[in-house]
Amino acid sequence: MQTVANFLQVVSHPKHLLNKSKSTSVLIANTRLVPLLFVIMTCLISLEAHASTYNKLSIQLVKICEGGKTEGQVTGFFKTKCEERSLSEVNEYDKLIWVGALFDADQLLMQRNKPLGLFISAKAAAEFYLNGQMIGRNGLPSAIPSYEIAGAMDYVTYLPANLLKAHNNELVIKLSSHHNVIGFEQLIQRIIISDYASPQNIVLRNYLPSFIPLGILLIGLVYTLPLVLTGTVSQYNLLLPLLTTVVMAQLVTELLRGLIAYNYPVHEFRALSIFVLGSLSGVCLLAYLAHAFLNTGRKRLMLSALCLILASVYQSNSLEQSTIFAIQIPAFICLALAVYATVYKRQSALAHAVALFIFSMLIAFLPGKFLDVYFYYFVSLLLLYFLVQHAIAYRNEKVQRLSEQSRADRLQRALDDYSEARQPTKIMLNHSGKVEWFSADQICFCKGARDYVEVNIADAKSILHSESLSTMEEKLPDLFVRVHRSYLVNTHYVQSLEKSTSGGGILTLTTGAEIPVSRRIMPKVRKVLI
Structure with a gap:
C-alpha cells in the first residue's frame, strides 16, 4: 500500500515532481511497481492457500444418463450403463439428465467441526439425492421446458450427517437446463463438498481480494478524468480513463456474482457483459498504445485487430475463451507495437514493452486461471504503470508550458521596456x-x-x-x-x-x-x- 500512497503523493503534489529530473522520475515510477507486485502476489498466494483449506472435496468425474433411462431409479443409478465424463464435458442443454458421482467422506467426517454442504454452480434446475434420499432442490427440473422452474446459479444444500458414509457415498443429481439463451458456457462449473455456508459467501471468498485492484483503478480514474475534462492534458488521453472505467465495470460485473443471488438464465447475460467489456478493454488498450507510439496507420491497425478478434471469437467454444481472445490479441499487438517503438528509441517504449510482455505471457500460459484470478491484478498493475507514466508526462508538459510562459513573459517585458524607452508614458x-x-x-x-x-x-x-x-x-x-x-x-x-x-x-x-x-x-x- 506504500506504493499507492506514493502514487497519491504524485497526484496531490505535482510541484514536488518539478524538482526532479526526468530520468529520476521514470526510475522512481518503475521502482514503485516492485512493492505493489509483491503485495499482489502475496494476496494471490493467501487466496490460493485459503481456497485449499476451505474447499474440502471437489468432484470432477461424473456419470451422465438421459432422464428417461433412470427416472425413479436413484438407488440403482450406478448399476446402469451410463457415460462417464468430466464436468467440463457435460453439455446436455434442453433435456433432462441425471448426473452421478461416488465420493469418500472419511476425511470430511474426521475434520468436520461444522455442518457440511453440497455447493454447486450450474446453469440448471436440479434435485439432489444422497445415498438414495432427496436432500434438496434448486428450482424444478423437468423434461418439459414449460414445467421447468429455473434454479439459482450458485446453490448450497445441507448434507445430513446421518446419511453420510465413510466410503462410496452416492450423489445423484436430476438436472435440466431449458432456459439457456446462448448455451456457450459450461453447464456445470463446479460441484464442491465443504463446510455449509451461503453460496454468495462461498463465491465472495474468491472475489474479496479483487477489491484491491478495484481501489487502484478507482484512484486512477479519480486522477485522470478531471485532467481530461478540464483540458489539462491532450484529448487522446481520454482513452486512459476510458480504459480504467471499462476494466472497473468488468470487475464490478464479476463481483456481482458474490453480492447478488440470481437464477441461471441471468448468468449468460453476465458472461456476455464480461465478454463485451473485455473486448472494449482490449480495444482501448490498443488504441492508447497506438496513439502513444504511431503517427500514421492507426485506423488500419485497429481494423486489423478487430478482424482478428472477430475471427478468434468465431472459432472459440465458450464466452470465457472468447473474452480471453478479446484481451489476448490486442495485448500481443500492443507488445509488438511497443517493441517496434523500442527499436526506434521512442520515449518510455522499453518499459511499456516489458510490462506488456509479462502481461501477454500470463495470458498465454495461464488462460484458464488468468481471467478469474490474475487478470484484474495485472491489469490494475499495468494501468497503474500507465497512470504513473501519465503523471510524468503531465509533469513534463506542465514544466514545458511554464517554461514557454516564462519566456513569453520575458519577451513581453523586453518589448514593453523598448516601447517605453522610445515613447515614455x-x-x-x-x-x-x-x-x-x-x-x-x-x-x-x-x-x-x-x-x-x-x-x-x-x-x-x-x-x-x-x-x-x-x-x-x-x-x-x-x-x-x-x-x-x-x-x-x-x-x-x-x-x-x-x-x-x-x-x-x-x-x-x-x-x-x-x-x-x-x-x-x-x-x-x-x-x-x-
Whole structure:
C-alpha cells in the first residue's frame, strides 16, 4: 500500500515532481511497481492457500444418463450403463439428465467441526439425492421446458450427517437446463463438498481480494478524468480513463456474482457483459498504445485487430475463451507495437514493452486461471504503470508550458521596456492646486497614503498626488511592480533585493531609497527581477 500512497503523493503534489529530473522520475515510477507486485502476489498466494483449506472435496468425474433411462431409479443409478465424463464435458442443454458421482467422506467426517454442504454452480434446475434420499432442490427440473422452474446459479444444500458414509457415498443429481439463451458456457462449473455456508459467501471468498485492484483503478480514474475534462492534458488521453472505467465495470460485473443471488438464465447475460467489456478493454488498450507510439496507420491497425478478434471469437467454444481472445490479441499487438517503438528509441517504449510482455505471457500460459484470478491484478498493475507514466508526462508538459510562459513573459517585458524607452508614458499629477505632466521613467516609486499617493521623482522631489495607489497602478506601465500593499516600484531603479528574517525583503533603489517587500509578494518580485 506504500506504493499507492506514493502514487497519491504524485497526484496531490505535482510541484514536488518539478524538482526532479526526468530520468529520476521514470526510475522512481518503475521502482514503485516492485512493492505493489509483491503485495499482489502475496494476496494471490493467501487466496490460493485459503481456497485449499476451505474447499474440502471437489468432484470432477461424473456419470451422465438421459432422464428417461433412470427416472425413479436413484438407488440403482450406478448399476446402469451410463457415460462417464468430466464436468467440463457435460453439455446436455434442453433435456433432462441425471448426473452421478461416488465420493469418500472419511476425511470430511474426521475434520468436520461444522455442518457440511453440497455447493454447486450450474446453469440448471436440479434435485439432489444422497445415498438414495432427496436432500434438496434448486428450482424444478423437468423434461418439459414449460414445467421447468429455473434454479439459482450458485446453490448450497445441507448434507445430513446421518446419511453420510465413510466410503462410496452416492450423489445423484436430476438436472435440466431449458432456459439457456446462448448455451456457450459450461453447464456445470463446479460441484464442491465443504463446510455449509451461503453460496454468495462461498463465491465472495474468491472475489474479496479483487477489491484491491478495484481501489487502484478507482484512484486512477479519480486522477485522470478531471485532467481530461478540464483540458489539462491532450484529448487522446481520454482513452486512459476510458480504459480504467471499462476494466472497473468488468470487475464490478464479476463481483456481482458474490453480492447478488440470481437464477441461471441471468448468468449468460453476465458472461456476455464480461465478454463485451473485455473486448472494449482490449480495444482501448490498443488504441492508447497506438496513439502513444504511431503517427500514421492507426485506423488500419485497429481494423486489423478487430478482424482478428472477430475471427478468434468465431472459432472459440465458450464466452470465457472468447473474452480471453478479446484481451489476448490486442495485448500481443500492443507488445509488438511497443517493441517496434523500442527499436526506434521512442520515449518510455522499453518499459511499456516489458510490462506488456509479462502481461501477454500470463495470458498465454495461464488462460484458464488468468481471467478469474490474475487478470484484474495485472491489469490494475499495468494501468497503474500507465497512470504513473501519465503523471510524468503531465509533469513534463506542465514544466514545458511554464517554461514557454516564462519566456513569453520575458519577451513581453523586453518589448514593453523598448516601447517605453522610445515613447515614455506621460502621467498627469495633481498637487498644490496645479497639474503637471511627468514621464513614467522619471518616477522611482509611489507610496500610498489612503486617498493620496506620494510620488517620488528621480531628482529627489516628492509630490503628493490626490489619487489612490490602485488607480495609479492602472495608469503606470508594466515596468512598475506592486511590492507591497503601499508601494509601487519602477524596476529600472532597483539596485538590490535583500531577504529579511520575517520572510519578506528590502528593495534598495539607485536613489538610495529602501522599499519594504511583503512576504506574500516576495516570490513574484523575485521572478520579475530575475
